[in-house]
Each structure stands twice: as structure tokens, then as C-alpha cells.
Amino acid sequence: MKNSPLGELLLSTGHVTAEQLEVALHTQKARPGYLGEILVGLDFVTADEIAHAVATQHKLPYVDLCIAVPQKKALEALPKDIALDNGVLPLRIKRGVLTVVTHDPAAAELASMLRDLCGLEISFAISDKALIAQSIELYYFELENPIENRIATLVDEAANERDIDIEAFLDLLIQNAVKDRATDIHIRPQALSSHVFYRVDGVLHHYFSFPSRIHRNVISRVKVLSEMDITRQRIPQDGGFAFNYLRTAYDIRVAIVPTSFGENMVLRILPKTEALHRLERLGFEAAQVAVLERCLRKQSGIILTVGPSGSGKTTTLYSTLRRTNILQRNVVTVEDPIEYQLSLVQQTNVNESAGYTFAESLQHLVRQDADIILIGEVRNQETALAVARSALSGHLILSTMTANDAQGAVARLMDFGIKSYMLSATLLAVLYQRLVRRLCDNCKRPVSLPRAQLSEYGLGAAEGAAETVTVYEAVGCEHCRRSGYRGRVAVAELLEIGEDIRELLDKGRIALETGELLRRQGAATIREDAGAKLLQGITSLEEIRRVFA
Ligand SMILES: [Zn+2]
Incomplete structure (x- = not known):
């Protein structure tokens, strides 16, 4: 079967497998459309993964339009109908160069056409097609009628x-x-x-x-x-x-x-439809993504994401699930309610308040020849026991739980009556996460911070000899509605349950603190992860203190 340039690109970057591409091309025959949209529709790639691959291929910057806001003067430089017809969003004008966001920088004559029209040099940045179209509507509409x-x-x-x-x-x-x-x-x-x-x-x-x-x-x-x-x-x-x-x-x-x-x-x-994103875009570090992928390749076990409500743990679970090869493994979900629609996945709704419980649905699902089961949340003993039993009988289970760190999650499972030997035999990883607001790139301001303050808040000790480190603080501008922040990013700690922890579990409760266990694995604690994002200028000390107060 003849591949499209986009198909070849995604194949070469490893974003899709040959098998997935084949399925997408078959789907395209049955329902003609842009290959990228079909691949996204099948949940084989996310729209921002495609945009990233295109940006890398053309050595152009990637722009996250959930975070970046176009300048008014850039919008005024290009008429709305031209923007709509060509699917391009003018982003900013700097030193006579208009940066235009497109999903397809290879479109013939686009640059010269835009240059002639605006009288400005054109540079391209890449984002995903649907988000560009939505942003064109949003920002031009706002320009015309605030x-x-x-x-x-x-x-x-x-x-x-x-x-x-x-x-x-x-x-x-x-x-x-x-x-x-x-x-x-x-x-x-x-x-x-x-x-x-x-x-x-x-x-x-x-x-x-x-x-x-x-x-x-x-x-x-x-x-x-x-x-x-x-x-x-x-x-x-x-x-x-x-x-x-x-x-x-x-x-x-x-x-x-x-x-x-x-x-x-x-x-x-x-x-109504929530787009899935890459784990990296949600804020996870490459090392954490690698651990999750390793766990996902296991035939059976339990992967838990934990945190308080509103900490993004369900979103993370779906983004993790998406990284499995759904063509080769039968994935079913049990949710209350269904929060994301996934292609090629059997999703079922339970209704705990009406008596149709997670535990009950699990009994039915294991007979559906399931390989991977996503359970919305472990809320009670009945569900916890059903999850442990399903994992012991050879299923990979992904679920969420309300807990304040990995150790808290383990303790809670034990309180639900899961014996430590069962946990030792099934638990693969516990991811604890919170969300911190992302500083607005348009207005954040560098400030000097005594290095000692980092360790005072458990944010880790930055490399280097200087007494102070440079971090950023919130200011506020028209892009962020004076809040100084725009969007959120996950901070997390990921405890992989390896041999060492299994031994501890076999002996009874985990006696060590999560922090100590993470350090033994060479992994960051959630506060150290937050500290790294502080030093990268992604968030502020004030925001970290607010979230961990
Ligand atoms: Zn701002």
C-alpha cells in the first residue's frame, strides 16, 4: 500500500506502527479524509504528536496554542478570510517578520503569497490543524467583537x-x-x-x-x-x-x-470531546514516561495514578493507556462516567450510586477476553479486591485513587484488605501527581532566589556553586488576564515497584518513606520535580507553595 508523506514521517519517528498505518489507510478508503485526522480519530497518535513530528522534520518551532496568544497587530496584518482559507494563524510580528502558525509548512507558495499580501517577511511555526482552525475563529472573532x-x-x-x-x-x-x-x-x-x-x-x-x-x-x-x-x-x-x-x-x-x-x-x-495529549505535554519527564511504558508492556499487574480530586490523574491515565498497542491487546474500560472517548476500546459505564458497581462490572469484563482494563477509580474495598483479583488472574489494570503519595496509596489498599503479598505480586507503579499553573511566557519576570530556599521547600538542590539561582515570578498582562499564569502542568513522582520494594512488601507494610524509596531508585520526589520546573521557568515558587500548602 502506498504511504503518504505524513504516514512515512510518523512511521520513521516511531509515532505509529506499520500495522496502525495500514489500519488508518484502510479507514481512509472507507471514509476519505486527511490521514492525520484519521490517525488522531483512531487514537494512534495525538494531534500534537503529529505537529511535533512535522515541526522536527522541517526544523521549525512548535507552538502550543493552548498557551500562546497571538498579538493583536499580527492578527491585524492578515485578513481573517485568508487565515481561514489557508488554515494559518498569525502569531507575532518581530523585527519585520510575521510568524505564522500552520500545520503544513510544505504547502506550495504559501510563504510567498503571505509575504506579498502582508508586506512582511514570513516565518513558520507549527501547531495542530484543529487547534489552529479553532484559534483563528476565536481570536478574529474577539478582535472584531470583544x-x-x-x-x-x-x-x-x-x-x-x-x-x-x-x-x-x-x-x-x-x-x-x-x-x-x-x-x-x-x-x-x-x-x-x-x-x-x-x-x-x-x-x-x-x-x-x-x-x-x-x-x-x-x-x-x-x-x-x-x-x-x-x-x-x-x-x-x-x-x-x-x-x-x-x-x-x-x-x-x-x-x-x-x-x-x-x-x-x-x-x-x-x-463533549476532550483531546488527548502526550504525557510529555502534560508535564511528565522522559524518565517517568519510560517507566510507565515499561509497566504497560507487562502482561498483568496494577498501574495506579493517585492525587486529590482535580489533580489531573484521570487525564494521565488515559494518556498512558493510549500508549499501548490497542490493535494487539483488547482494552476495556469501566467508568463512572466515561470521561474520554477512545477509538477501538470498549468503554462501559457503571453507576455506583444505582448499584451497578466497578466490582460487579469487572466480573463480567474478565470474561470479555480483556487484556487491559481501565477502572475509573478504586473507591472502596469491594473494588480494590476485584482489581487485585483481576490482576492476579493475568490482566493489566490501570486505575486512579485518592491518596497523597505512593505510600499513602499502598496503605489505603492495605486498609481495603489487600494483603501485602498480593500487592507485592501485582503492583507495578504508583504515580502521584498535582497540577501547578504555568507562568505566562509573555510577562513572567526573572528574580534571584537564595539557593537555600530551594532545599527549605524540599525542591532539591540545583547544580552549581552560586549562592542564588534565577527563577521566574508571575506579573500579569493582557495575554493571561493579569493572572500571570496560563495553563497548567503536572508535577509528579513515580514509584516503580521493583524487587527491593517487593521484598519490603513481602515482609509487611512499607516502613520507608516514599521519598527514601524514590531516592533509592534515583527518581525525583514530587517536590524535586516541582523544583526542576521552577528552575526551568515553567512555574513560580509562589505557585508551588500554593499547591503544596
Ligand atoms: Zn501574562
């Missing part, structure tokens, strides 16, 4: 006792939240006005205030959309509705509770 100005106008009118279009107002509040990558919108009534907060990168920020007189109308509008009872205002209500913005579909989950000033509302914004 959403916040329109919200401000409506608030002004409402404050002047005029009637406003409540439907439009609510739409704008949600659109603006999507634009700023918020996960939740809080609408809080107070005595004189109501306040709108967005949760961005895990932290709440105040965005708008609006007059109390329209509070009830806003709540009613949401209740209508969510098919809730408008007449009842003194009881908590839950619901949800669908929302579309910039060609992307979202589920909005709504929770309303009565308070002394009126109904308080929280809207959670969930994209």
Missing part, C-alpha cells in the same frame, strides 16, 4: 434600569468563559449586586458584577434551558444543557442552591 465589551454594555444598560436581552447576556457569559478556558462559572447573589466568578486553571477569579434586579432572570433562563422547575426557588436543583461555541459542543452541568440573597448557581463547562 466579548467583555459587550457584557459591560449590557451590565451598564441593566444598571440604568433598562431591559436587556437575558438570553444574549447568558450566552456571552458562557462564551467568555470558554474563551478564557474556564472550567466553571459561579454566579453569586449578594445584597446589592451579583458576582460572576470563573475558575481558570483551578483558581477562582472575579470577572463581572451585575445588578441584583436581573439575577432572578439569569437563573430562570438557565432553569428553562436545563428543564428545571422555574417556580421553585427554595430547593437545590441540578440539571444541564448543551451549548455550542466556535464549532465546539459543550455540556453545561448546572447546580443551583438557595442562599440568603437568592439562588447561587454553578455552571460546569465540559467539552
Whole structure:
């Protein structure tokens, strides 16, 4: 079968196997389309892996459009229709050179066409196709009609006792939240006005205030959309509705509770399809990825990702699972609810509150000739025992657990009644992770830090003799909405259960601290990992202290 240039490239970089490429080309015959999109659709590669491979091939920089924000003057240099037609996003102008983000730098005549059009030299940077298309829509739309100005106008009118279009107002509040990558919108009534907060990168920020007189109308509008009872205002209500913005579909989950000033509302914004990313892009170090891959090649055992809720452990689990060869191993998942759709994987929903449990579904799944089973979460003894039994009977199990480090996870499993000899026989690795906010590249500022402070916070001792080290601190600019941060990155410690730890487990509880065990393996503790990201200028000391407070 004749391969495309992209297929050849991904084959040569090891991003896909010959077998996967074959399947993709067959799929392409059945459903014509761009090979890259088909490979992503089959979950053989992620869109950012393709972009990385293309960038490396052409020796061009890769741009993460979840983090980078285009300059206004760059957008103004290129008309929107040209950007859309060619799938290019103007990013910045520096010394007469316009940097344009594309997924295909080999497109004939593109550079000369853009140069003639803008009168600027053109340099290319690479990102993934879908994200570029979405960013073109988002940033040009924002350039033409800034959403916040329109919200401000409506608030002004409402404050002047005029009637406003409540439907439009609510739409704008949600659109603006999507634009700023918020996960939740809080609408809080107070005595004189109501306040709108967005949760961005895990932290709440105040965005708008609006007059109390329209509070009830806003709540009613949401209740209508969510098919809730408008007449009842003194009881908590839950619901949800669908929302579309910039060609992307979202589920909005709504929770309303009565308070002394009126109904308080929280809207959670969930994209219908969540893109999977490379483990490296999530923030994991090459050494950690290598350990995970080694564990994934095992026929049986348990790989656990642990952390508090909202620490990204489920996302990590899926990104890990994606690295297995799904064509050769039968992968099934049991989730409550299904959080990511994976191609070629049988995904099932359990409903623990309705009595269909993880443990029960596991009994059925082992008979489905499963090789690898992803269990959403180990929450109780029943699930823990079922997981251990499945691993002992020759299945590779991936799951998550709420725990504060690897040792805590082991202790919790033992509390659930898993005997240490069972753990010794099954546990392959425990990954403990947290998320720290990423400093905004546009405004972060270097500062000198006494080296002693690094060890004071357990962040490791940096190489070198100088008394001080250079790190970065948050400032705030228009790119990051004055927060100084944009996006988040995982910090983690990964304990591989090798012979040494097995021996300890066979003797009973692990007596050593996780930190000591990691040091013996030459692996970093989570704080040392955070310290490394501090020294690389990825995050700030203030942020590390906030997360580990
Ligand atoms: Zn900034």
C-alpha cells in the first residue's frame, strides 16, 4: 500500500506502527479524509504528536496554542478570510517578520503569497490543524467583537434600569468563559449586586458584577434551558444543557442552591470531546514516561495514578493507556462516567450510586477476553479486591485513587484488605501527581532566589556553586488576564515497584518513606520535580507553595 508523506514521517519517528498505518489507510478508503485526522480519530497518535513530528522534520518551532496568544497587530496584518482559507494563524510580528502558525509548512507558495499580501517577511511555526482552525475563529472573532465589551454594555444598560436581552447576556457569559478556558462559572447573589466568578486553571477569579434586579432572570433562563422547575426557588436543583461555541459542543452541568440573597448557581463547562495529549505535554519527564511504558508492556499487574480530586490523574491515565498497542491487546474500560472517548476500546459505564458497581462490572469484563482494563477509580474495598483479583488472574489494570503519595496509596489498599503479598505480586507503579499553573511566557519576570530556599521547600538542590539561582515570578498582562499564569502542568513522582520494594512488601507494610524509596531508585520526589520546573521557568515558587500548602 502506498504511504503518504505524513504516514512515512510518523512511521520513521516511531509515532505509529506499520500495522496502525495500514489500519488508518484502510479507514481512509472507507471514509476519505486527511490521514492525520484519521490517525488522531483512531487514537494512534495525538494531534500534537503529529505537529511535533512535522515541526522536527522541517526544523521549525512548535507552538502550543493552548498557551500562546497571538498579538493583536499580527492578527491585524492578515485578513481573517485568508487565515481561514489557508488554515494559518498569525502569531507575532518581530523585527519585520510575521510568524505564522500552520500545520503544513510544505504547502506550495504559501510563504510567498503571505509575504506579498502582508508586506512582511514570513516565518513558520507549527501547531495542530484543529487547534489552529479553532484559534483563528476565536481570536478574529474577539478582535472584531470583544466579548467583555459587550457584557459591560449590557451590565451598564441593566444598571440604568433598562431591559436587556437575558438570553444574549447568558450566552456571552458562557462564551467568555470558554474563551478564557474556564472550567466553571459561579454566579453569586449578594445584597446589592451579583458576582460572576470563573475558575481558570483551578483558581477562582472575579470577572463581572451585575445588578441584583436581573439575577432572578439569569437563573430562570438557565432553569428553562436545563428543564428545571422555574417556580421553585427554595430547593437545590441540578440539571444541564448543551451549548455550542466556535464549532465546539459543550455540556453545561448546572447546580443551583438557595442562599440568603437568592439562588447561587454553578455552571460546569465540559467539552463533549476532550483531546488527548502526550504525557510529555502534560508535564511528565522522559524518565517517568519510560517507566510507565515499561509497566504497560507487562502482561498483568496494577498501574495506579493517585492525587486529590482535580489533580489531573484521570487525564494521565488515559494518556498512558493510549500508549499501548490497542490493535494487539483488547482494552476495556469501566467508568463512572466515561470521561474520554477512545477509538477501538470498549468503554462501559457503571453507576455506583444505582448499584451497578466497578466490582460487579469487572466480573463480567474478565470474561470479555480483556487484556487491559481501565477502572475509573478504586473507591472502596469491594473494588480494590476485584482489581487485585483481576490482576492476579493475568490482566493489566490501570486505575486512579485518592491518596497523597505512593505510600499513602499502598496503605489505603492495605486498609481495603489487600494483603501485602498480593500487592507485592501485582503492583507495578504508583504515580502521584498535582497540577501547578504555568507562568505566562509573555510577562513572567526573572528574580534571584537564595539557593537555600530551594532545599527549605524540599525542591532539591540545583547544580552549581552560586549562592542564588534565577527563577521566574508571575506579573500579569493582557495575554493571561493579569493572572500571570496560563495553563497548567503536572508535577509528579513515580514509584516503580521493583524487587527491593517487593521484598519490603513481602515482609509487611512499607516502613520507608516514599521519598527514601524514590531516592533509592534515583527518581525525583514530587517536590524535586516541582523544583526542576521552577528552575526551568515553567512555574513560580509562589505557585508551588500554593499547591503544596
Ligand atoms: Zn501574562
